[in-house]
Amino acid sequence: MSQATQDVREDGIIESVSGPVVQAVDLDARMNDVVYVGDEGLMGEVIEIEGDITTIQVYEETSGVGPGEPVENTGEPLTVDLGPGLLDSIYDGVQRPLDVLESKMNSAFLDRGVDAPGIDLEKEWAFEPTVEVGDEVESGDVVGVVEETVSIDHKVLVPPGSEGGVVEAAEAGDFNVEEAVVTLDSGEEITMHQEWPVRQARPSVEKQTPTEPLVSGQRILDGLFPIAKGGTAAIPGPFGSGKTVTQHQLAKWADADIVVYVGCGERGNEMTEVIEDFPELDDPKTGNPLMARTSLIANTSNMPVAARESCVYTGITIAEFYRDMGYDVALMADSTSRWAEAMREISSRLEEMPGEEGYPAYLSARLSQFYERAGYFENINGTEGSISVIGAVSPPGGDFSEPVTQNTLRIVKCFWALDADLAERRHFPSINWNESYSLYREQLDPWFQDNVTDEWSEIRQWAVDTLDEEAELQEIVQLVGKDALPEDQQLTLEVARYLREAYLQQNAFHPTDTYCEPAKTYGILTAIKKFNDEAFDALGAGVPVPEITAIEAAPRLNRIGVQEDWEEYIEELKDDLASQLREKY
Structure with a gap:
């Protein structure tokens, strides 16, 4: 039987088993209480109570479990262990650390009923207090910091629901998560370890x-x-x-x-x-x-x-x-x-x-x-x-x-x-x-306008309108063919193609193209918009669409995403697009 069942009392017996759903009788329990089911102590949760029959969903495989076996109630809802050690960890669905269970079983295949705390209760962390003796703290306040990983500082919080008080003791040092790191005048001891019911949202203002x-x-x-x-x-x-x-x-x-x-x-x-x-x-x-x-x-x-x-x-x-x-x-x-x-x-x-x-x-x-x-x-x-x-x-x-x-x-x-x-x-x-x-x-446009460019929403709307027009034209193309369209609509399809290939497509496995900062995202759109504007000017001057699309600079639009020096590349490309198209008329 799992270690966690040592603190609970035998409370009821199994009446029936249907896959992960177990019914028990004579179980003194409330909704969402965690219980341990059967001789192996399989973890489960109360999901229905009707008269003397309590229905439990079991978080482990129930084959071999039968009527007459005991059910033990913890009296507590399903909770998670919170504290330093959550990051750089891999858990199963009920926060059992898989690497700890693997080392405990010496196998990648886990036995039923095996359990372990969600965080290491013995590991010591270097605690640095951010409060001093005499400071008053209340629920949610930060009382200290530990370096959880090389990237993240873990802030030790007064637990939600705490009455708070005046700090009587707070010293730097190495502590495990269950040792008191701050003591209040009320006698409350604050540790790095908290538990919280998973189905209840943590409080906020x-x-x-x-x-x-x-x-x-x-x-x-x-x-x-x-x-x-x-x-x-x-x-x-x-x-x-x-x-x-x-x-x-x-x-x-x-x-x-x-x-x-x-x-x-x-x-x-x-x-x-x-x-x-x-x-x-x-x-x-x-x-x-x-x-x-x-x-x-x-x-x-x-x-x-x-x-x-x-x-x-x-x-x-x-x-x-x-x-x-x-x-x-x-x-x-x-x-x-x-x-x-x-x-x-x-x-x-x-x-x-x-x-x-x-x-x-x-x-x-x-x-x-x-x-x-x-x-x-x-x-x-x-x-x-x-x-x-x-x-x-x-x-x-x-x-x-x-x-x-x-x-x-x-x-x-x-x-x-x-x-x-x-x-x-x-x-x-x-x-x-x-x-x-x-x-x-709309609520994010001000941020993009302040941090990228004032023209963010306008050029995005131009791209959306062009893609919408392409979708409508494609229906006609499927019926009568591209050559039957007027030249301005043929040119719109070419511009939309570059929007799809140079802007909407992105290679997740290319070292440069995998990430595109907002300024570069805007830059790519400005290059395609430049091609659009210059191309329609050329079309208005009598240049045929095949000559417009045949210029050497146009295919280079598709290579902006993989450029590290993209700002210089885009400026040169815009100049080339303009000069090559203007040479046509």
């Missing part, structure tokens, strides 16, 4: 309107469909359309301080790739390992579905903890469809009334509860922090009308629709610019 973008370095996102720091986005797409690579790019390049990556029910080989790649990736901002500011939660598709249902809550709670320290956090959930499928399976075993396509009637409410914990917050300690949530959605067959995609669309303000046809044409990122949208554009 106010959720504010976000006005700063989460710069991702991906041209189509920053340029056309930006997300705010504290915003929400969905990336729906069929198999093989690039959801995971897009999220990897965001995890690596987005200007967030902390990354929480939740692999929720994804294929084992994909999670293996993440677990192997992330420790080897260098953080482009600091040169340190990317894992030094990343926490991974790995819950693959062959793991028990109940743990899959809890993993997104584990991830968002860890994100809120770092938000309280004043950090900007980006949370990637890949994918919320698998999470919804876990809810559907458990709901069906509970014999609840099914909603659309068998999903539970509360699907929309659960999705809302998750995404609503994102935001740009004023914290209770006076600092500001944000959580940006980017959830991948895997609609069966790429059908965006299915319930998970539609319910997610009602909640998020950014929609990055991946397109299988674009992926087949090797156009990456395969985000369909005709179906995607961002509702953050």
Whole structure:
């Protein structure tokens, strides 16, 4: 039986077992209490109480568990351990550290009932107080700092709900997370270790309107469909359309301080790739390992579905903890469809009334509860922090009308629709610019105008209008052919082609093109706009379209993305475009 069951009492017995759903009788429990089920002490959570029958979802495989075995109640909800050590760690869906469990089992295959704390309770950290004796502190205040990783300083907080008081003792030194680092006059001892229920949001003063973008370095996102720091986005797409690579790019390049990556029910080989790649990736901002500011939660598709249902809550709670320290956090959930499928399976075993396509009637409410914990917050300690949530959605067959995609669309303000046809044409990122949208554009425009250029919104609108016109013209081209179009429309199609190839396409595996700063994103658009303006001037002077598109400088537009000295390259290219086209008339 697991170590954690030593402090609890035998409380009830199993009456029936149906997959991950277990019913017990004579169990004195409340909703969401954590219990230990069977002789092996499998972790579970109370999800329904009806009379003397308590229904439990078990976070581990239940084969071999039978009626008559004991159920023990902890009397506490599912919580996560919070403190230094969360970063550079890999957890399962209920925050068991996989590397610790592997060393405990001497195997990559884990026995049931094995458990370990979410953070190392014995490791000592060098604590540096930021308060002095006589200072008054209250709930949420920072009392000290430890260097958690080479990239992140961990701020030790007075726990939420604390009455606070006057500092009686605070000394620098090496402490483990359970030793008191600050003592208050009330007798309260503050440690580096906190616990927090995963289904309850951590307190804040106010959720504010976000006005700063989460710069991702991906041209189509920053340029056309930006997300705010504290915003929400969905990336729906069929198999093989690039959801995971897009999220990897965001995890690596987005200007967030902390990354929480939740692999929720994804294929084992994909999670293996993440677990192997992330420790080897260098953080482009600091040169340190990317894992030094990343926490991974790995819950693959062959793991028990109940743990899959809890993993997104584990991830968002860890994100809120770092938000309280004043950090900007980006949370990637890949994918919320698998999470919804876990809810559907458990709901069906509970014999609840099914909603659309068998999903539970509360699907929309659960999705809302998750995404609503994102935001740009004023914290209770006076600092500001944000959580940006980017959830991948895997609609069966790429059908965006299915319930998970539609319910997610009602909640998020950014929609990055991946397109299988674009992926087949090797156009990456395969985000369909005709179906995607961002509702953050107007509130983020002032930031781009202040930090990049006053003309940001105007030139973006020109690009959007050109791409919209191309979409309409393509319908005509398919019917009568390109040559039947007037020359000005033929030229519009050529300009739109450069927008697609030079601007919207981006090579995630090229050392330079993988990241495109906003100024470069704007620069590429100005070069294409220069070609557009000069080309239409030439057309107006009687130059045929084939001669306009045949100039030597035009194909060089497609090479701007891979240029390190892009500013000089763009200026020279603009001059060449103008001179070569003007020579034609």
